[in-house]
Amino acid sequence: MAMTQTAEQRYTKPVLVAINKPLDEEDSLEALRSHALFCNLRPKDLDSLIQQSRRLRLGHHQLLYRQDMPAHHFFFVISGRLRLYRLDSSGVDRTLDSIAPGDCFAEVMIYANPPKYACYAEALKSSEVLMIPVKAYRELLDRNPEYAQAALSHYAMRAVSRFHDLEIMTVQNARDRLIRYLIDLLPNGAEEGGEVELPLPKCLVASRLAMQPETFSRILADLKSNGLIRVNRSKLFISDPQRLIAISQ
């Protein structure tokens, strides 16, 4: 079962030795330029930051960093998808977040003290990330204090969203947690229905929501049989979010 198999067991490759090539080409960094952390940087500052960064290719299931490793870099996802997880004392693997292209992660390390990664990060499929030196970004902020504003507001948003994640987890039954999770995946929340794609394989969504994969599967089957959702692989169609909320009391 995936949840009891640890990343330690799965991956013997050393961390952070993926093929990395200099970032001379300018393709596929448009998303970076529009990211909240970077969109206000002067072009020359951003270019310099990119020059000091490395593009990294990660294979399916490849580990990017380990919890407690000294954090010298933070990351921007160019393509693919990653997940953040922790291992507890008994080696159980707890998925805490998934990261999509266009997102940054471990950026909180820029100002953490000590700068140690708070979790593991691995690629869920073959992915490309930009590996940005913490030192370079900090120096940029120190030389240009006006840039701090964007970082502060980015961190504030992140804090609110983690707070919200915590709220879901205080919901005491598995079905209601799953329903809240699905509704948060909808682009407009409970406002209107639509199709959502699970950002993680089902067994990892289950782990994220503190339930067993079997329980996840049964709840989904039940919602489906009640006509509340339609399921197609990892894509779910929710026609009426309000009805979903209603059944969760």
Next chain:
Amino acid sequence: MAMTQTAEQRYTKPVLVAINKPLDEEDSLEALRSHALFCNLRPKDLDSLIQQSRRLRLGHHQLLYRQDMPAHHFFFVISGRLRLYRLDSSGVDRTLDSIAPGDCFAEVMIYANPPKYACYAEALKSSEVLMIPVKAYRELLDRNPEYAQAALSHYAMRAVSRFHDLEIMTVQNARDRLIRYLIDLLPNGAEEGGEVELPLPKCLVASRLAMQPETFSRILADLKSNGLIRVNRSKLFISDPQRLIAISQ
């Protein structure tokens, strides 16, 4: 039962009309001066910020702000204790955090957009808070960009700690969640034992950990009968944290 009684039902007093007196006296603000967000401010800047703030007295169970209220202030706890919680659609009250003297809260609102409180805040007992205008603090940061560093590193720490809170909640059984929670309350974590005081009444700790008060009580009784903890009101004595961790597999 406390968990199903909503704050709305309990409190009819208007919010934010507690007696507030100007902060001319300088007593009991020592803790403020040593807080990470303020300790690097030049005395004249800090004094000006304090001048623009108001000291607020809150009675037992008094509501300070509501979720989604526009956030014009953030807060520093001078004395007493508060809790942060949310209400879900069915009116169930979910405790997410408790705030002790010397802590700031809602400070993330300084840079949130829109500036709306992400939760409710109420006093758990009679408390005094300093009510700091977001505008004043933002202006201070805008005029003195070098101050941003402290705010950034404070936010980074907060993010890591929320991430950790989330991790506890992915633990799938109530006993293990409670054990992890208790160990986090120990000053030195699992390193050495000691006495911890529950920061919330037991029924709210239960809510925070997504379990029923009855379950909380039974788990505590069981740990006690196994000699793993000693209980005295809201004070728990943990002699051997490693043994506790061991039984949580």
Next chain:
DNA sequence: CTGGGTAATTGACTTAGCTCAATTATTCGC
């Protein structure tokens, strides 16, 4: 210090969700 209200505990019962196990899909490397 006393009484009313809330919080905590304990018991009995029920059920959601976990575990184990077997089967069927799906995915990915070759």
Next chain:
DNA sequence: GCGAATAATTGAGCTAAGTCAATTACCCAG
């Protein structure tokens, strides 16, 4: 496109934890 490995589903049984109810212990206001 084939086959091995992983993921998802489904069933059966069991147990942790929820519910309801009654009792006892606290805590603050008066």
